[in-house]
Amino acid sequence: MKKLRNLILILGDQLSEELDVLKDVDKKNDLIVMAEVLHESTKVASHKMRTAVFLSAMRHFAEKLKEKKYQLIYLSLSDQKKFKSFNEAISFVLTNYSFQKILVTEPGEYDVFEEVRTIAKTFKLTLEIKTDNTFLSNKRDFSAYAEGKKQIRMEFFYREMRKKYSILMDGKDPEGGEWNYDQENRKSFKKEGPGKVPFLDLKKDSITEEVLTLVNDLFKDNPGSTEEFNWPVTHTEAKKLLDFFIKNLLPHFGDWQDAMWTNEAFLYHSRLSVALNLKLLTPMEVIKAAEQSYKKGHVSLASAEGFIRQILGWREYVRGVYFHFMPEYISRNFLKADEDLPPLYWNAKTEMNCMRDVVTQTMNFGYAHHIQRLMVTGLFSLLYGVRPTDIHQWYLAVYVDAVEWVELPNTLGMSQYGDGGVMASKPYIASGKYISRMSNYCKGCKYSPEESTGPNACPFTTFYWDFIRKHQTLISKNPRLAMQVKNWQKLGSDKQKEIELTAKNLRKNIKRGNI
Ligand code: FAD
Numbered sequence: 001m002k003k004l005r006n007l008i009l010i011l012g013d014q015l016s017e018e019l020d021v022l023k024d025v026d027k028k029n030d031l032i033v034m035a036e037v038l039h040e041s042t043k044v045a046s047h048k049m050r051t052a053v054f055l056s057a058m059r060h061f062a063e064k065l066k067e068k069k070y071q072l073i074y075l076s077l078s079d080q081k082k083f084k085s086f087n088e089a090i091s092f093v094l095t096n097y098s099f100q101k102i103l104v105t106e107p108g109e110y111d112v113f114e115e116v117r118t119i120a121k122t123f124k125l126t127l128e129i130k131t132d133n134t135f136l137s138n139k140r141d142f143s144a145y146a147e148g149k150k151q152i153r154m155e156f157f158y159r160e161m162r163k164k165y166s167i168l169m170d171g172k173d174p175e176g177g178e179w180n181y182d183q184e185n186r187k188s189f190k191k192e193g194p195g196k197v198p199f200l201d202l203k204k205d206s207i208t209e210e211v212l213t214l215v216n217d218l219f220k221d222n223p224g225s226t227e228e229f230n231w232p233v234t235h236t237e238a239k240k241l242l243d244f245f246i247k248n249l250l251p252h253f254g255d256w257q258d259a260m261w262t263n264e265a266f267l268y269h270s271r272l273s274v275a276l277n278l279k280l281l282t283p284m285e286v287i288k289a290a291e292q293s294y295k296k297g298h299v300s301l302a303s304a305e306g307f308i309r310q311i312l313g314w315r316e317y318v319r320g321v322y323f324h325f326m327p328e329y330i331s332r333n334f335l336k337a338d339e340d341l342p343p344l345y346w347n348a349k350t351e352m353n354c355m356r357d358v359v360t361q362t363m364n365f366g367y368a369h370h371i372q373r374l375m376v377t378g379l380f381s382l383l384y385g386v387r388p389t390d391i392h393q394w395y396l397a398v399y400v401d402a403v404e405w406v407e408l409p410n411t412l413g414m415s416q417y418g419d420g421g422v423m424a425s426k427p428y429i430a431s432g433k434y435i436s437r438m439s440n441y442c443k444g445c446k447y448s449p450e451e452s453t454g455p456n457a458c459p460f461t462t463f464y465w466d467f468i469r470k471h472q473t474l475i476s477k478n479p480r481l482a483m484q485v486k487n488w489q490k491l492g493s494d495k496q497k498e499i500e501l502t503a504k505n506l507r508k509n510i511k512r513g514n515i
């Protein structure tokens with residue numbers, strides 16, 4: 001058995017040479033192990049695109065490590081020996097080598113933490129878990145910030161982060177005098193739509209082509225398609241996408257951040273989440289690029305601030321929430337939602353234009369932008385009452401950027417109010433009228449966003465009122481929602497009964513896949 005010093009584990013979303021585990025590597029006595037495992041794509045049947053992006057990015061990173069002459073074992077799904085789990089793959093290595101220590105960067109999923117701990121225990125090895133230094137806040141600091149607070153609002157956390165890193169600051173004050181320019185950011189497109197939005201095509205190389213063949217062979221029954229593969233899988237490509245975004249899209253990002261349009265998946269969004277989550281880019285690299293663009297006068301303060309807030313604020317904040325509240329967070333179900341996830345989330349078979357468009361694009365690209373996730377698929381699930389664990393598994397499965405630390409708080413907390421108000425100060429409820437205002441989906445839809453009853457009743461609008469009926473006691477305690485309860489009461493008992501009945505019938509139809 002070969003004796004070595006450290007076993008360095010690099011997980012699929014830790015593809016950065018900046019990570020502390022790769023500092024001070026002894027290239028003769030340390031062995032890096034990377035493993036592709038079946039379980040990652042099958043524990044919830046992952047979108048083929050998601051698996052393909054992860055595997056291609058991992059293989060590219062492994063090539064880079066090999067070029068730099070690190071000792072590396074790369075356990076691939078193309079090999080004869082396909083490892084079902086991470087544990088199985090690492091155990092295979094540990095039976096052939098002896099080490100003094102296992103080194104790993106803190107994983108982005110609570111269960112993987114536990115798995116690594118179990119492996120170290122089984123093989124009686126010291127385990128050193130290194131802080132993920134690509135993030136701008138660490139778990140300890142976040143917990144210290146959160147401890148004892150009734151509500152941990154993103155806005156205040158974000159202000160602290162701005163001060164800490166001196167981003168968009170004018171001395172001690174925020175640049176331009178305000179911390180947040182959201183009120184300038186919520187526009188919708190006029191009748192003529194967005195026009196031609198610039199888009200960067202990323203070419204597939206032979207590594208990606210090989211991965212696509214493998215994924216379509218091994219996971220042919222998994223959801224989604226890889227036809228439209230167009231994701232960065234190396235630092236170079238991610239940087240190209242960042243530069244393209246800063247130059248062509250960021251100037252309009254703020255204006256159209258919340259807008260939606262049929263057959264327009266990306267609009268002015270950056271598509272950078274997957275590069276950030278796999279660590280192909282560091283958040284500071286992205287934030288600095290946006291800040292520089294503002295300083296040079298290329299973009300407005302509202303656009304730069306709106307974008308930077310997503311990364312320096314939301315992204316860091318949700319990670320803090322995840323680790324502060326896990327492991328119990330994942331089983332929260334504050335609203336006691338108990339419906340199964342409707343089949344239309346997988347097959348897009350629905351006459352609701354908005355849901356069909358967002359689910360179809362999700363299956364084609366493994367992508368939907370934030371408002372599509374929050375105010376279409378997320379809103380529908382919230383109003384219909386899907387169990388938070390079920391909708392969480394869907395989001396984790398279908399998006400290329402899905403890693404549990406970021407997906408879970410966004411889904412269970414922000415979108416489903418399953419955590420009872422940790423992430424959001426109120427449930428994000430709205431009727432079809434919101435979707436009508438922010439998109440062109442309602443044009444030509446079988447349903448009418450104005451109507452809550454009758455043959456053309458928009459399911460969003462009916463379920464919106466039915467949600468208020470169902471959760472009246474809870475909602476009336478929230479001053480920001482009290483008006484909506486009053487509006488429900490104003491409808492009168494006949495209309496209320498009609499809405500309740502319409503909602504009941506809609507539920508039956510949704511379960512039958514007939515809506
Ligand atoms: P842009 O609109 O260009 O935003 C820029 C960047 O800001 C993103 O790349 C992302 O890194 C960051 N960001 C923006 N909003 C958030 C947020 N709420 N939380 C964390 N980071 C944010 N994001 C993921 O990265 N992975 C997920 O699995 C994920 N699941 C989500 C599930 C739901 C129900 C909701 C409502 C949101 C989810 N988000 C998730 C957040 C957000 O929707 C995506 O980060 C964004 O749509 C990615 O597209 P983009 O890179 O074009 O983002």
Ligand code: SF4
Nearest residue numbers: 352354432442445458
């Ligand atoms: Fe969606 Fe309702 Fe608009 Fe149809 S009418 S697109 S279901 S919001």
